[in-house]
Amino acid sequence: MRTRWVERRACFRQEMRAPPLAQVALCLLVPCQVLAQMVVFVDSDATGANDGSSWYDAYVYLQDALASAASNGSITEIRVAQGMYRPDQGEGQIPGDRKASFALQNGVALVGGFAGCGALDPDARDPTAFESILSGDLDDNDDPTWTPESNCCIATDEPGCDDEACEQTVTSMSFPCEDTWDSLCALVARLLCCDLCRSTYCDNSYHVVTASGTDSTALLDGFVITAGEANAIAEGEDETFAYGAGIYSDHGSQTLVNCTFMANEGWGGAVCTFGTVIPRLQTVSSPTMWQAVVEAVRRTSAIRCSHAAHSSETPVLA
Secondary structure, rough: OOOOOOOOOOOOOOOOOOOOHHHHHHHOOOOOOHHHHOOEEEOOOOOOOOOOOOOOOOOOHHHHHHHHHHHHHOOOOEEEEEEOOOOOOOOOOOOOOOOOOOOOOOOOOOEEEEOOOOOOOOEEOOOOOOEEEEEOOOOOOOOOOOOOHHHOOOOOHHHHHHHOHHHHHHHOOOOOOOOOOOOHHHHHHHHHHHHHHHHHHHHOOOEEEEEEOOOOOOOOOOOEEOOOOOOOOOOOOOOHHOOOOOEEEEEOOEEEEEEEEEEOOOOOOOOOEOOOOOOEEEEEEOOHHHHHHHHHHHHHHOOOOHHHOOOOOOOOOO
């Protein structure tokens, strides 16, 4: 996992600064108290009241901010500082719950890439310099340098693979892999034979983000989405959890802007959308995502799951 967060000083309460003229003007039309409630803050380094009212008093866990937005209709934006955020953290969450995910909401913009508490300017925003990472690595134990010894985990274009149990597991799912062990067979092996192929990833979130039933006002802007592991078929779970390791959306029309998908594994590894609604994609980078979108739209007039959406290399959608 890459971490390029800019070093910050200890989080402290800053002196009150004069508000921008635009905000002063807006306060003449909208009560300032109501204006302040429109935005809440999230920062894993915050040390204040943990109520989201400022960078110092920011929520430490993103799930708490999403819960607040769900119960408070006046919240329209959640600003997230650089750092790592996991969906099983926060009030009411169960540590290690693979079904936990960050659920996007209509009318709420989830905006990452802020410098955050402790920076000279906590409102400074640069998603590349201040990475806000949504991670499915619940146990913080993923090892991207680990290389499986079995050739079941890679495409060889040879008959079968060197692990008989894994080969039988894959072929028992009606995948024609006896004659040619291609990229599809290798993907299925990584999902069904997780301990063999992706040992440290097997306990990751099924979906890092969900967006089912959303419209275009559900915005995700400026995040790295990583380490989803949609291998539910191997785990005996609902097949829903076999799709969309990065983002899963059933009849959703969420907007994705300036997001990067890395190391998400499953059918539709980066993004999987079922239904007839196409999500809006702007400046989204993902391994093989472009090919998946083109193929899926040609086939079904909607972005659907395809093994081509597995994430490992990198074109850009713009």
